Amino acid sequence: MKLLVDSGSTKADWIAIDDNGKVLFTTQTLGLNPEVLTKEEVIERLNDKFDISFNKTKAKQLFFYGAGCGTDRMKIFLSDVFKEYFINATISVNEDTYAAVYATTPKNEKAIVCILGTGSNCSYFDGNVLHQKVQSLGYICMDDASGNRFGRHLLRGYSFNKMPKEMALEFEEEYNTDPDYIKQNLYKEPNPNAYLATFAKFLIKHKDSEFCQKYIFQEMEDFVENYIKQYDNCHELPIHFVGSIAFYLKDELKITLEKHNLQLGNVLRRPIDGLIAYHILNK
Numbered sequence: 001m002k003l004l005v006d007s008g009s010t011k012a013d014w015i016a017i018d019d020n021g022k023v024l025f026t027t028q029t030l031g032l033n034p035e036v037l038t039k040e041e042v043i044e045r046l047n048d049k050f051d052i053s054f055n056k057t058k059a060k061q062l063f064f065y066g067a068g069c070g071t072d073r074m075k076i077f078l079s080d081v082f083k084e085y086f087i088n089a090t091i092s093v094n095e096d097t098y099a100a101v102y103a104t105t106p107k108n109e110k111a112i113v114c115i116l117g118t119g120s121n122c123s124y125f126d127g128n129v130l131h132q133k134v135q136s137l138g139y140i141c142m143d144d145a146s147g148n149r150f151g152r153h154l155l156r157g158y159s160f161n162k163m164p165k166e167m168a169l170e171f172e173e174e175y176n177t178d179p180d181y182i183k184q185n186l187y188k189e190p191n192p193n194a195y196l197a198t199f200a201k202f203l204i205k206h207k208d209s210e211f212c213q214k215y216i217f218q219e220m221e222d223f224v225e226n227y228i229k230q231y232d233n234c235h236e237l238p239i240h241f242v243g244s245i246a247f248y249l250k251d252e253l254k255i256t257l258e259k260h261n262l263q264l265g266n267v268l269r270r271p272i273d274g275l276i277a278y279h280i281l282n283k
Helices: 039-047 050-054 072-085 096-104 147-159 165-174 179-187 192-197 200-205 210-226 244-248 250-259 272-281
Strands: 002-007 011-017 023-030 061-066 090-095 111-116 120-125 238-242 263-268
Touching: 002 096, 002 272, 011 050, 011 272, 023 039, 023 050, 039 050, 039 072, 061 072, 061 096, 061 272, 072 090, 090 096, 096 111, 096 120, 096 238, 096 263, 096 272, 111 244, 147 165, 147 192, 147 200, 147 210, 147 244, 179 192, 200 210, 200 244, 210 250, 238 244, 238 250, 244 250, 244 263, 250 263
Parallel strands: 002 061, 061 090, 111 238, 238 263
Antiparallel strands: 002 011, 011 023, 111 120
8 A cells, every 4th residue: 555645734634545546545634744743743633534544554654744844853853753653654745735736747758847825936947856045044034925824914915904893793604813812823833824814715715806916926926036047048048837826826836837927737725646657657
């Protein structure tokens, strides 16, 4: 049994396949970002799903692609946790951008591959190796055009009374806006970046409003300038995206890229299905 995992900070998609690529089960856990979780929290999230805990000794290989796995320290930390849990499996931990590459980019082709979900990322794939010019400093400093950045904008807009009145009333109906509750989630609970990203759904719902349009295009401009334009050949390559933000704001993304004479490539909400095809071909 092979376990394929695509994990963001909010959620992780799991698929178990046999040697012929037949799907044995699919499930979903909370996100397994090693930058914001302890070993105990990772194991708790694994144990919370019966299919995973019941089959943990049956797994022979685990291919994990995750947010927060861009440094050796985080890869080693998560690999060690998985080795203890999946005792019969060989473990491979890579940053989530590799899942995006394998899902969107035909074999041996060059492309710029981006993630716009709870967090954000951008890399150049030369057909064989992934190159990344920007080392993430986490959601507080970076993550342009991500769900957590949009959530931050909405909370600030609401709290500073900049949000239109009718929209603010709807915001209050949809979310708990008590300051103590918000601060508890931001500063005391795990995954504050994922909490912020929960507000992105509201922004997408109201994406045609002037209030939200300002934030959408401001963040996308920042993403192009700070991430995509790091690569001198960005105007010569397709630019692929994965993630819910990219998927639901595809039109706005296309407008922004065209403004900069950049070519929008494939846009996928989730890379997990593409991972199945990749691992069948490369078994």
